[in-house]
């Protein structure tokens with residue numbers, strides 16, 4: 001039995017998840033489907049979204065906020081942070097534009113979450 | 121460039137953006153005044169996600185949430201004046217000296233790099249956000265070495281300037297911004313030794329305890345506080361003590377923890393210097409203006425929204441309050457000659473509430489319903505919430521759980537209640553078996 005706090009929304013439901021002998025996972029305490037999915041993933045392959053900043057070549061906006069465009073395996077976060085710390089953005093890209101692929105670490109892309117490089 | 125507007129919005133964070141857009145849509149000529157170079161307010165530095173779940177059904181990063189409103193703003197005729205500070209604000213006198221307010225408008229003295237400028241507006245929206253409690257507001261002994269920051273300044277250094285403010289740090293206070301920063305600093309390679317909270321329960325959301333602390337094995341120590349700091353030029357260590365039930369440090373429990381930074385996440389207070397200058401009545405608990413259902417303060421024509429009104433935990437509600445104030449301020453600007461004072465019913469709360477917003481209801485227009493935000497004073501289980509007018513029950517609603525850090529929002533129907541000036545709607549809570 002594992003006690004979990006659901007991170008899907010601000011409600012923060014307290015969940016209990018149990019791996020049964022037949023391989024099934026029993027979840028209780030959730031108040032919606034997202035809570036169920038979250039608990040299942042926590043018991044098998046925990047996933048997280050990752051938000052950070054990357055350096056830019058522009059003095060007027062030195063740090064560009066970024067996030068992964070999907071949840072990535074929690075275990076991939078340290079490698080993803082290494083990738084992020086090496087990036088320097090040299091074009092004036094907009095909010096939503098792809099900054100980098102996350103390959104070969106995991107699936108997905110890093111996207112910009114601000115248009116600070118193109119507007120004021 | 122004209123110097124006369126219907127509505128002047130002060131502050132370009134999410135509250136001010138929503139207010140300016142809504143006021144313009146309602147037909148007003150709007151000036152948006154922001155002291156920083158960029159719009160977006162505190163969202164600019166909140167690079168984590170979780171914003172917009174209520175409004176957009178998506179988990180956006182802070183700047184991304186702001187971007188949605190900036191895009192809308194660009195499609196309007198709102199005039200924006202960045203890097204501009206409101207130096208002075210005063211009501212214009214009414215047409216006759218013997219008339220009681222409402223004032224016919226306001227005069228604002230604006231200061232920017234371009235110089236000084238005077239503008240007039242018929243109504244004013246205060247969307248100036250909140251500020252953080254600082255080291256001066258918590259009792260810590262010792263010198264004042266460098267290395268003591270609020271969580272918000274640590275966030276600014278890390279996310280806007282790209283400078284890591286700490287290598288080994290202690291966080292005092294378990295507010296959400298502190299929890300978010302514990303994760304952020306850890307991701308950037310700093311060591312967060314622990315989060316210390318004087319209260320027996322954490323003040324941040326459970327999900328932030330889970331995803332910011334548990335995920336990174338950062339310990340949370342409850343009923344402990346920082347009682348002393350050590351170091352001359354730079355912080356070298358802090359002294360941690362256990363506290364008793366009334367949060368007094370217990371002698372003999374001190375331990376010394378070596379660190380180069382102490383990050384404070386000990387609460388937010390609405391920013392209300394301008395409100396005070398205007399003589400707006402402030403609420404003793406929210407520390408923001410006493411407001412009606414439209415965000416109008418005790419001074420007719422002066423509105424408040426977002427964190428300037430009361431500290432919100434969800435930006436979605438900040439935007440909502442901005443829209444409400446924006447629409448109402450536009451309406452007021454165009455009809456203020458018909459405004460009537462003293463046409464108010466009020467909302468009262470019992471001791472189980474920390475507070476409820478709004479505190480009063482203006483009755484000139486028929487009121488079909490009002491949106492009420494409230495916080496419970498204590499953590500409680502199954503609770504029945506009731507709203508009554510005299511003996512008449514207007515609404516009851518059951519909650520599974522209420523926690524002070526989580527603000528609740530609900531709609532109170534008032535159609536048919538026929539509220540009269542002086543009426544009191546009483547909000548009560550009762551714990552259920």
Ligand SMILES: Cc1cc2nc3c(=O)[nH]c(=O)nc-3n(C[C@H](O)[C@H](O)[C@H](O)COP(=O)(O)OP(=O)(O)OC[C@H]3O[C@@H](n4cnc5c(N)ncnc54)[C@H](O)[C@@H]3O)c2cc1C
Nearest residue numbers: 131132133134135154155161162206248249272426427435
């Ligand atoms: C450090 C910090 C981190 C936060 N993190 C989160 C979070 O993770 N999630 C969340 O939901 N909420 C968070 N909040 C709460 C957050 O403040 C609100 O969600 C929201 O940003 C409040 O919007 P606002 O428009 O009321 O205030 P703000 O975003 O603070 O905007 C106020 C604006 O007014 C401007 N201003 C102030 N005074 C003047 C003046 N005299 N003249 C001109 N301009 C002025 C300021 O420069 C600023 O741009 C955080 C708050 C702080 C302080």
